[in-house]
Amino acid sequence: MIDTITRAADTRMHKAIESLQHELAKVRTGRAHTSLLDHIKVDYYGSEVPISQAATVTVIDPRTLGVTPWDKSMVKTVEKAILNSDLGLNPATAGDLIRVPLPALTEERRRDLIRVVKTEAEQARVAVRNIRRDANHHLKELVKKKDISEDDERRAEEKIQRLTDDNIARIEEVLAAKEKDLLEV
DSSP states (O other), X not given: OHHHHHHHHHHHHHHXXXXXXXXXXXXXXXXXXXXXXXXXXXXXXXXXXXXXXXXEEEEEETTEEEEEESSGGGHHHHHHHHHTSTTOOOOEEETTEEEEEOOOOOHHHHHHHHHHHHHHHHHXXXXXXXXXXHHHHHHHHHHHTTSSOXXXXXXXXXXXXXXXXXXXXXXHHHHHHHHHHHHOO
């Protein structure tokens, strides 16, 4: 029972870190990467779909993305979706290829992005702590039911605390790497 609780907590903590990494991948660092456009939705024949389901997104060079809609009639729609996104990008169409140049980040914009990154990291830390709280709550219920002893509970809580500390340290590493990436000129 204790192993099941600790394994479940560990799995959920790892998922919280994966979620953080996924969210941080969306934050622009000045270098082009295909996941930058992942959250943009395109009106594809009456339904809103992610841009990756309507076009191929490629990296042309470190500062330029290429977007090629699968249907040539969708070029203007995809270009408009990129233009209207919250990323502040100005796409340029050349035939059926949409070039999306990424402007250099200003120092002020970098600071804003670091604040966003820190907020995401704090949310991940809170998620890990909530997972610890849930696991400890399950242990306390097992003690109430007399399924485990208080000594077993204490050992399990220590193990869960180590898992929490390890995962929060991992979040700090991910945060530091992203901050370094953002501050790189």
